[in-house]
Structures are given as structure tokens and as C-alpha cells.
Amino acid sequence: xxxxxxxxxxxxxxxxxxxxxxxxxxxxxxxxxxxxxxxxxxxxxxxxxxxxxxxxxxxxxxxxxxxxxxxxxxxxxxxxxxxxxxxxxxxxxxxxxxxxxxxxxxxxxxxxxxxxxxxxxxxxxxxxxxxxxxxxxxxxxxxxxxxxxxxxxxxxxxxxxxxxxxxxxxxxxxxxxxxxxxxxxxxxxxxxxxxxxxxxxxxxxxxxxxxxxxxxxxxxxxxxxxxxxxxxxxxxxxxxxxxxxxxxxxxxxxxxxxxxxxxxxxxxxxxxxxxxxxxxxxxxxxxxxxxxxxxxxxxxxxxxxxxxxxxxxxxxxxxxxxxxxxxxxxxxxxxxxxxxxxxxxxxxxxxxxxxxxxxxxxxxxxxxxxxxxxxxxxxxxxxxxxxxxxxxxxxxxxxxxxxxxxxxxxxxxxxxxxxxxxxxxxxxxxxxxxxxxxxxxxxxxxxxxxxxxxxxxxxxxxxxxxxxxxxxxxxxxxxxxxxxxxxxxxxxxxxxxxxxxxxxxxxxxxxxxxxxxxxxxxxxxxxxxxxxxxxxxxxxxxxxxxxxxxxxxxxxxxxxxxxxxxxxxxxxxxxxxxxxxxxxxxxxxxxxxxxxxxxxxxxxxxxxxxxxxxxxxxxxx
Amino acid sequence: xxxxxxxxxxxxxxxxxxxxxxxxxxxxxxxxxxxxxxxxxxxxxxxxxxxxxxxxxxxxxxxxxxxxxxxxxxxxxxxxxxxxxxxxxxxxxxxxxxxxxxxxxxxxxxxxxxxxxxxxxxxxxxxxxxxxxxxxxxxxxxxxxxxxxxxxxxxxxxxxxxxxxxxxxxxxxxxxxxxxxxxxxxxxxxxxxxxxxxxxxxxx
Numbered sequence: 001x002x003x004x005x006x007x008x009x010x011x012x013x014x015x016x017x018x019x020x021x022x023x024x025x026x027x028x029x030x031x032x033x034x035x036x037x038x039x040x041x042x043x044x045x046x047x048x049x050x051x052x053x054x055x056x057x058x059x060x061x062x063x064x065x066x067x068x069x070x071x072x073x074x075x076x077x078x079x080x081x082x083x084x085x086x087x088x089x090x091x092x093x094x095x096x097x098x099x100x101x102x103x104x105x106x107x108x109x110x111x112x113x114x115x116x117x118x119x120x121x122x123x124x125x126x127x128x129x130x131x132x133x134x135x136x137x138x139x140x141x142x143x144x145x146x147x148x149x150x151x152x153x154x155x156x157x158x159x160x161x162x163x164x165x166x167x168x169x170x171x172x173x174x175x176x177x178x179x180x181x182x183x184x185x186x187x188x189x190x191x192x193x194x195x196x197x198x199x200x201x202x203x204x205x206x207x208x209x210x211x212x213x214x215x216x217x218x219x220x221x222x223x224x225x226x227x228x229x230x231x232x233x234x235x236x237x238x239x240x241x242x243x244x245x246x247x248x249x250x251x252x253x254x255x256x257x258x259x260x261x262x263x264x265x266x267x268x269x270x271x272x273x274x275x276x277x278x279x280x281x282x283x284x285x286x287x288x289x290x291x292x293x294x295x296x297x298x299x300x301x302x303x304x305x306x307x308x309x310x311x312x313x314x315x316x317x318x319x320x321x322x323x324x325x326x327x328x329x330x331x332x333x334x335x336x337x338x339x340x341x342x343x344x345x346x347x348x349x350x351x352x353x354x355x356x357x358x359x360x361x362x363x364x365x366x367x368x369x370x371x372x373x374x375x376x377x378x379x380x381x382x383x384x385x386x387x388x389x390x391x392x393x394x395x396x397x398x399x400x401x402x403x404x405x406x407x408x409x410x411x412x413x414x415x416x417x418x419x420x421x422x423x424x425x426x427x428x429x430x431x432x433x434x435x436x437x438x439x440x441x442x443x444x445x446x447x448x449x450x451x452x453x454x455x456x457x458x459x460x461x462x463x464x465x466x467x468x469x470x471x472x473x474x475x476x477x478x479x480x481x482x483x484x485x486x487x488x489x490x491x492x493x494x495x496x497x498x499x500x501x502x503x504x505x506x507x508x509x510x511x512x513x514x515x516x517x518x519x520x521x522x523x524x525x526x527x528x529x530x531x532x533x534x535x536x537x538x539x540x541x542x543x544x545x546x547x548x549x550x551x552x553x554x555x556x557x558x559x560x561x562x563x564x565x566x567x568x569x570x571x572x573x574x575x576x577x578x579x580x581x582x583x584x585x586x587x588x589x590x591x592x593x594x595x596x597x598x599x600x601x602x603x604x605x606x607x608x609x610x611x612x613x614x615x616x617x618x619x620x621x
Numbered sequence: 622x623x624x625x626x627x628x629x630x631x632x633x634x635x636x637x638x639x640x641x642x643x644x645x646x647x648x649x650x651x652x653x654x655x656x657x658x659x660x661x662x663x664x665x666x667x668x669x670x671x672x673x674x675x676x677x678x679x680x681x682x683x684x685x686x687x688x689x690x691x692x693x694x695x696x697x698x699x700x701x702x703x704x705x706x707x708x709x710x711x712x713x714x715x716x717x718x719x720x721x722x723x724x725x726x727x728x729x730x731x732x733x734x735x736x737x738x739x740x741x742x743x744x745x746x747x748x749x750x751x752x753x754x755x756x757x758x759x760x761x762x763x764x765x766x767x768x769x770x771x772x773x774x775x776x777x778x779x780x781x782x783x784x785x786x787x788x789x790x791x792x793x794x795x796x797x798x799x800x801x802x803x804x805x806x807x808x809x810x811x812x813x814x815x816x817x818x819x820x821x822x823x824x825x
Contacts, residue, residue, distance in 0.1 A: 561665070
């Protein structure tokens with residue numbers, strides 16, 4: 001088999017994905033870093049499995065970026081944008097502009113020409129959507145003020161990529177013919193203002209075409225009911241936009257983004273998304289592998305201190321800008337810290353923009369190589385930075401507030417019940433207990449919510465309930481029961497461990513998401529586990545039976561029976577941690593369950609439920 | 622004999638009479654207390670759980686307030702579901718054969734109210750006919766009921782005497798010293814209007 005054969009290539013890349021991404025996920029580094037790492041390892045620097053083909057690959061894989069922008073465009077629902085307009089434009093806009101000019105200014109001080117400095121500033125102002133959203137979701141902070149602010153900033157950054165791509169050609173030094181990817185362009189040799197006009201014309205054409213051509217075509221295709229044809233059309237749409245844009249000398253990514261926005265409100269949006277998503281994922285993966293493979297390690301070896309200095313410098317500048325803006329937008333101190341610590345890395349779009357600007361001769365290849373390394377390292381550092389923040393910085397600040405609280409606490413306010421986690425799940429518990437005359441001490445991680453509850457006169461502590469000091473100050477020693485209802489399973493487990501270690505006398509009632517989650521909690525020795533949706537789902541199911549004409553009492557009885565059975569089988573299944581055993585046991589139980597709750601469950605239940613059988617009705621009626 | 626008390630009271634937290642009775646007997650040796658409203662707040666009585674349990678005992682006591690001339694709803698639900706054909710009665714239903722059934726109840730009305738001239742027009746024992754016949758159908762022997770009357774106005778001293786009487790009754794039954802034959806005869810001899818519950822001297 002020749003090394004250059006297509007299948008050999010595919011083998012190398014796909015194997016890299018399959019090996020490194022799960023590894024990176026295990027190390028909490030996120031998939032982007034997994035791809036990068038894989039690229040570095042198979043690249044010329046180490047194994048040399050891909051040599052020059054890495055460059056060819058990049059051309060192909062950049063199409064993944066095009067698709068990503070198409071999808072981002074489709075995500076932009078006008079209503080969401082409108083709702084978040086203030087934080088997106090204000091916080092997000094200021095973050096990009098201020099960071100870009102600060103870093104650009106610093107770059108000029110280092111002796112770069114203004115246009116290169118501006119390009120670098122703009123690119124480095126971006127943060128990593130993928131990494132940050134993953135981290136905040138894991139911490140259960142997406143709903144908090146910090147999470148919302150971070151989301152707004154990231155959204156603005158994603159949108160800002162578009163104008164950047166549009167501006168870059170205008171910043172190209174005079175006399176260079178722009179962009180390898182524009183080699184097919186019809187207007188490559190026109191002056192800049194003509195290009196700008198053509199760009200605007202093309203965009204306008206796209207809007208019209210999207211409305212009057214694409215939608216009717218999709219409608220016809222959808223009516224054929226052939227799934228693969230729809231996939232083909234979705235791909236055709238993206239490819240066609242890319243080709244059109246290339247012809248007029250525009251970035252295909254920009255065109256795809258616009259195309260996406262046009263379809264954001266169409267009825268085919270979800271269909272298109274789910275069709276293109278896997279292609280996007282694969283191609284983006286290839287793209288990041290390519291980036292990894294093309295990182296120039298010789299350069300980093302020559303000047304490790306410069307690279308390290310750049311990484312630290314960039315992250316500090318970004319952090320300071322974020323912190324200042326957070327203050328300006330009235331984030332409370334701890335939320336602001338979380339917000340600022342989450343976003344100082346450079347984002348995955350930087351790879352796209354750097355390789356674009358290298359292609360467009362905007363930046364010298366050496367500088368781009370250096371920057372690629374810097375971006376990758378800053379992304380890799382993010383999980384570590386967050387860890388350090390949680391361990392050393394967050395406790396200090398929340399401790400300070402705990403100190404204040406502790407003085408305000410008086411012993412007679414100790415409650416028998418502590419509720420850890422007060423989002424929609426915990427609030428209902430708290431309200432119900434309160435209505436039943438049982439006061440509870442509430443702990444929550446969302447400081448804004450905490451302030452609000454305080455104003456309502458509830459005794460609430462801000463802070464991480466997995467920390468001994470906080471549990472202690474909330475009266476865990478005197479309490480009898482702790483309700484653990486944090487937003488994520490991981491967080492709940494942490495609290496469970498902390499309670500087991502420091503306050504073993506507390507009875508734990510724990511919120512779980514699903515069965516897998518419940519097993520984890522069982523393994524941790526928790527006895528009272530409450531799966532989030534089971535009761536609501538069954539209540540809905542009960543109503544379905546009722547609407548179908550089944551008697552209300554039997555419907556309710558069936559639901560309760562189902563739940564008892566389900567709880568029993570959950571406990572039974574937890575004994576099988578081996579997947580294969582689990583699957584078999586689960587199959588048996590499902591069969592048993594089907595037998596019990598099948599279409600004619602009424603008679604089946606009556607076999608168990610002979611209490612009202614004719615035989616048992618004394619009158620034989 | 623081994624005694625199972627099936628206790629049914631939907632508002633036990635507000636009860637005076639039963640709280641006192643339960644407190645007096647709950648720790649007695651040889652007594653198993655089953656609080657139905659605590660076991661089955663959802664009314665889904667599980668026959669497969671209750672039946673083997675019943676089989677272990679010789680005497681089943683139904684202890685409950687007297688609501689609308691009968692027991693609380695859950696007690697009726699328990700009977701509807703647990704006393705299955707083919708298990709408790711019918712051709713092969715002999716699981717309870719030879720066991721004893723007894724009721725321990727509190728009534729709002731006093732002894733006079735439960736008499737032909739009284740407010741309710743019949744004796745408590747007459748109102749218990751469905752329970753008596755249930756026992757008969759399940760091949761059980763029905764012992765005379767232990768009734769605490771006038772629960773709304775009963776004073777602490779009187780209540781104390783009833784509680785002590787209940788304890789003695791259970792002790793003698795559990796030790797097998799109670800004269801069951803005499804008790805059964807008494808059950809048969811209770812005339813309409815009679816008020817079992819004022820305990821015969823042999824218990825004091």
C-alpha cells in the first residue's frame with residue numbers, strides 16, 4: 001500500500017481522532033485539544049506519519065470551518081439575539097474592541113506594523129466557545145450571571161469572526177495578491193473599494209437567493225422524503241455558497257455564515273443542522289489535527305521563553321480587560337472572578353483566522369507559527385487555570401463573605417434541614433418545606449440568586465456546598481437532613497463525599513439526573529436518590545391514559561406500580577456494574593416490565609390486582 | 622398467641638385516644654404493630670406483602686376510630702385487596718382458617734348514643750356486622766370488640782383505665798391465659814344495645 005493512498009491517509013487521521021480525543025476528554029482537556037495533540041504527534045515533528053500532505057489536508061479541512069460558521073449562523077435566532085442584545089453588544093462588543101486594541105497596541109510597541117498588529121489583536125481577542133461552555137456547564141454555572149455574561153461574550157465573538165474575515169483582505173499590505181483561497185476569484189486584481197462593493201453586492205444576492213431559491217428547493221427535496229437527498233442538498237447548499245463566494249473573492253466562511261443566518265428561522269433549520277453536524281465535526285477535527293501537525297516546533301524550541309511570555313502576557317491582558325468590563329457591568333465580585341478566569345484563553349477560531357491570514361499574506365509565516373503554538377498552549381492551560389482558581393482564589397473570596405455571614409448568624413437560626421442547590425429543582429423543595437412550616441438553610445452557588453433570596457428574607461449562604469467550612473457555617477453539625485440538589489451530577493457527588501467525610505450523621509437526599517447517575521450515587525452509599533423527571537414523566541403518562549379514556553384511578557395506580565417496579569429494578573441493576581451483565585439483566589427486566597405494562601395492562605394488572613376481580617366482589621357483580 | 626395489630630388512623634397526629642392506646646401497647650412483647658396509613662400513604666396496598674405477613678399470626682386486631690359506622694377508607698382498601706378469593710375465602714381460601722379477628726375501636730358517641738333509644742339507634746356491635754361476617758367468610762373466629770366510647774370528651778383518668786385494660790387484654794391473649802371460649806361466648810351473647818368494652822373482672 002502506498003503511503004500516499006487515500007485510504008492510508010484516512011486510516012491515519014481517523015485513528016488519530018479515535019485515539020486522542022477520548023484521551024483528552026478523560027483528562028478534561030476538551031476535544032479541540034485532543035485533535036491538536038493528535039496532530040502534533042502524527043505530524044512531522046514527532047512521528048512524521050503525515051508530511052507535506054498536512055498542507056493539502058488543510059485546504060480540505062478548512063471546509064469544516066465553513067460548515068461551522070453555517071451552523072453558527074443557523075443558531076442565531078433573532079429572538080435570542082434581541083433578548084440578550086445589551087450584554088452581547090455591550091459586554092461582548094467592548095470585550096472584543098478593547099482587547100483587540102490593547103493587544104494590537106502592545107504588538108505595535110514590539111515593532112510590528114499597524115495592520116499586522118491589528119490583525120493579531122483582533123484574532124487574540126477571541127476565546128474558546130467550546131472549552132468555556134463545557135467548563136461552565138460542568139460547574140453548573142450556565143444559569144448564573146457569570147455564565148450568562150460569558151455566553152453573551154462568546155456569542156458576540158463568534159459573530160465577530162465574520163466582519164474580521166471581511167476586513168482582513170482590506171488590511172493586506174498593498175501589492176500582495178490576496179489569499180490562496182481566492183485564486184479562483186474573478187476580481188482579485190481590482191482595487192480595494194471595488195472589492196468592497198462587490199462584497200456588499202454578493203451578500204445582497206445571497207439574501208435574495210436564500211429567500212427565493214433555497215427555500216423552495218428544500219421544500220421540493222423534503223417532499224421526496226428521501227433522507228439522503230436532503231443531506232445531499234444541505235451539503236450542496238454549503239458548497240454552492242462557498243463556491244459563489246470564492247468566485248467574487250469573498251471568504252466562503254463568511255458566505256456560509258450569512259447563508260446560515262438566512263435559514264435560522266426556516267422550518268428546515270433543525271433538519272439541516274442534524275444533517276451537517278457530523279460532517280462539520282469530522283472536518284473540524286481534521287482541521288485541528290492539521291493545525292497540530294503544522295505547528296512549527298523548531299520555532300518554539302529556539303525561543304521557549306518568548307512563547308511562554310506571550311502566553312502569559314496575552315492571558316493576563318485578556319483577564320484584566322474581562323475583569324474591568326465585569327465590574328463595569330455590575331457583576332458581583334465572585335461572579336466577576338469566575339467570568340474573568342473562564343475566558344482569558346484564545347479560541348479555536350484563532351487557528352482559522354491565523355491560517356487565513358497566513359494564506360492572505362497578512363502575517364509572516366513565522367509569526368503565525370509562533371501564534372498557533374501560543375493559542376494551543378493557552379487553550380491547554382484553561383482547565384489548569386480553572387483548577388487553580390477553584391482551589392486557591394475562590395475560597396479566599398467566598399471565605400471573606402462567609403466570615404461576615406458567620407457573625408450575622410446566631411445559633412437559634414440553625415435549621416434541621418439544609419438544602420444545597422437552589423435552582424428550579426431545589427426551590428420547589430424549599431417552598432414546599434416552608435409551606436409545611438419547616439424552615440431550611442439554603443446554600444447556592446449562584447450569588448445573584450443568593451442576593452435575591454436574601455432580600456426575600458430567606459437565610460441563604462453563597463458558596464460551594466462541597467466545602468467543609470461552608471457546610472459548617474450553615475449549621476451542618478446541628479442539622480439532621482441535607483437535600484443535595486445541585487445542577488450537575490458531578491457537583492452532587494462532590495457534596496455527597498464531603499458530607500460523608502465531615503458530617504456522617506446527616507441524612508442525605510440527593511437529586512439524580514438519570515439511572516446512570518443514580519448508580520453512581522448508590523455506589524457512593526446514598527440511600528435516598530431522586531431521579532429528576534420520573535414523577536413528572538409518569539404524571540404526564542397518567543394523563544395520556546386518562547385522555548385515552550382509561551379510568552383515572554387505574555391510570556394513577558398503574559403509574560405508581562410502574563414507579564415501584566422501576567425503583568426495584570434500579571436497585572437490582574445497580575448490582576451489575578459490568579455492562580454486559582447489565583444489558584442482559586436490563587433486557588430481562590424490560591421484558592418483565594413489558595409483560596406487566598403492555599397494551600392490555602388492565603387485565604395484567606388485575607392479575608396482580610385481584611382485589612376488585614369478579615371473584616372477589618362478594619356480590620359477584 | 623402471636624398478635625398483629627393493623628392500625629388505621631388518617632389523622633393520628635391529632636388523635637388523643639389512639640395515641641394513648643398505641644403508646645401503651647406498642648412495646649409489649651409478642652405484639653407486631655402495623656400502621657397502615659404510614660405504610661400505604663398512596664393507598665396501594667400490596668397483597669403479596671400483606672398475605673404472608675398475616676399467615677404468621679394467630680390473632681389479627683383491627684384498631685381504628687369508628688368512622689360512619691365503619692373503619693377509615695384505607696382499612697376498607699386493605700380488606701378489598703388483601704382478602705383475596707382463593708386465599709382468604711372461597712373453595713381453596715383457607716389461609717386464615719382458625720385465626721382470630723378482633724376490633725379495637727373508639728367511638729365519638731357514648732354508650733347511650735349507641736343504644737336503641739340513643740342518637741345512633743343501634744349498638745356498636747350491630748354496626749360491626751360487615752366485619753363479623755368478613756371474619757366468618759374467612760373462617761376466622763370473631764372476638765368481642767374492645768370499644769373506647771365518647772372519645773371527644775373522655776377524661777385522662779378514664780382514658781388511662783382504658784389503656785391499662787387494653788394492655789392487660791393483649792397480655793393475657795398473647796400469653797394464652799385469656800379464656801378464649803368465654804370471650805367467644807360473650808361475643809355471641811352480646812345483645813343488641815350491649816356495650817362490650819367495660820371489661821369483665823377477669824381482666825382487671
